[in-house]
Amino acid sequence: MTVQSSVSNDAIHDLLTGVKGEFWIGLQFNKAGCTDTSSELRRYEWITGANLTDFANWRNSEIVCTENCVSVSRDLKWTERPCQDSIDGFLCERNYPNLCDPLKPKETDKSLHYITPFGNEGEGAISLPPGSLITGNPSGIRYICAPDQGWLQAPWFCEVEKGGCEHECVKNGKPQCACPPGQTLQSNKVTCARGDIWGRNRKTDNRMVLTPARCAKALQLTLAVIKPDAVAHPLILEALHQKILENKFIIVKSKEIVWQRQDSERFYAEHKGRFFYQRLVEFMSSGPMQAYILAREEAVSQWRMMMGPTKVFRARYVAPGTIRARFGLTDTRNTTHGSDSEDSARREIAFFFPEFSVAEWMERVEPAFRAGPVEYDQHRRMHTLPGQHRPERDRSTTLTTASPLETDPQH
Incomplete structure (x- = not known):
């Protein structure tokens, strides 16, 4: 600038x-x-x-x-x-011939949340560039700022951001949003009303039961971390937690972690001297993170697919529906981390959850989780086997470890 x-x-x-x-x-x-x-x-x-x-x-x-x-x-x-x-x-500066003036919430909405093509988001913008998205809260009605056309309400043309549709945009004379089998389009014309969702089927006391079909393959474990930039926003953190449930992951363990600088330095030791090392270390020790051990078939690849590419701008172009495309700010502040292989998952789980044994879980617990049924405990926000007692979910923790790990740069 x-x-x-x-x-x-x-x-x-x-x-x-x-x-x-x-x-x-x-x-x-x-x-x-x-x-x-x-x-x-x-x-x-x-x-x-x-x-x-x-x-x-x-x-x-x-x-x-x-x-x-x-x-x-x-x-x-x-x-x-x-x-x-x-x-x-x-600071970056871009010049546009046309900007969109701010919208006023409709009567049904309390606020409007915007996100620009460059990752800036919030409420109360003075003006917004073409490509910016606005979502009404709580209606879920969506708008896009179109060059020379101003604000267009979803569904707009399907080629851009799936027309604003949550699931699929189809051309039927004019763009329309479509939902998968078993779900119906809501009154906002973009989101789908779900019936039975993984982790949210039927209540038993404070628990919810899911009954998946028996998996043909063994469940795989992976580490998922919600980074400080997302944990700082409770609505984003909750949206990511629900996204984990909706994509049929079993939450084996979950806890909030606050790293000291030395923890970040140990985790990223192999990158010391690289141009991004200092900013990565500082960022990862800048506030609380939420760490998960997740299980499902092909958990490593499925979670990485949900995250999207490391580089946020690339994610927005090639995988606009992914977590990083939607919530990421920069290549460092890109919302999430996920293990890149089964071996790295074992190492990283040991780093974040030193009390947890992957080998023991795979031998003694995995067969029962794979066979089902499995309960999702709303209070503890994790899955358990029916009747199984679990301790309260871990509270904020300062993580200390003994050795560095090989990590994917900036994840």
């Missing part, structure tokens, strides 16, 4: 209000010699190639003679620093 006027500076003020951290802007010094504090840009250049400005807001007046870049924080001061520094992010 270039900040060549006070108007751009005001935009940054609005963007960073209430946000902590340092963020790169598009200003750099990579010339021979030193900076010149007597000129407004000090021999820095904008990444667009321009070297003119009507505005500057330097933090200090030091002369530097090495390659430097510039960051800003919510005090809006321009801070010179080495371009190799690891900071919280960068």
Whole structure:
């Protein structure tokens, strides 16, 4: 982002209000010699190639003679620093001929939740770029910002985001949403009303019973982690928990974990020295995570398919219905982690759940879970065998471990 006027500076003020951290802007010094504090840009250049400005807001007046870049924080001061520094992010600027004005909630809705094509989401946007999505709460009615057309209510054209449909968009003269067998389209015309859902079939006291058909193959275990960026938003965390249930995973164990920095460093030890190492370590120890041991046939591949590609922008293009496409913000803050193989699942489960024995569970418990029936305990938020007593779900825990693991970079 270039900040060549006070108007751009005001935009940054609005963007960073209430946000902590340092963020790169598009200003750099990579010339021979030193900076010149007597000129407004000090021999820095904008990444667009321009070297003119009507505005500057330097933090200090030091002369530097090495390659430097510039960051800003919510005090809006321009801070010179080495371009190799690891900071919280960068500010991007895009220009559009047409933006969509904010919508007002309909009478049935209390609020509107938006998400832009770049992953920004929330409520109360001033204007939104083409491709932005809005969902009404609690109606579930969806809209998309279309170039030159403004807000279109779902279902729109099927080629973009499945027309806003939860399950499938079909062309029947005009776009229509369709639901799988046993489900019906709700009044919002995009979501499906479910009958029997895995983990939510029939009540017995505070439990719910599911009765799957006997699985032909042995159940597989995998580790699933909901990262701090998602746990910080209770509605997102609950949506992901329900998505796990709806996709026929058995929740074997679940607990909230808070990592200290040394825990992150041990888990990602093999990546030390890589460009993303510091930001990954800092992020994963920045707040609570929710860890799961999940079971089902082909659990590793099924969970990774649900997550989508590591890179959030790629996920939005090639797998728009996946978790990372919907909730991910950056390649680091991409909502979830999942083991990439059966071997890594064993190692990572031992790291997150040192009290749990994969071998013992596979030998003694897996056959019973595979045969069914299995109960989902709403209070403990995990599955059990009928009549089986389970201790209360683990509370917030600081994880300590003995050895590093081989991990998929940034997951």
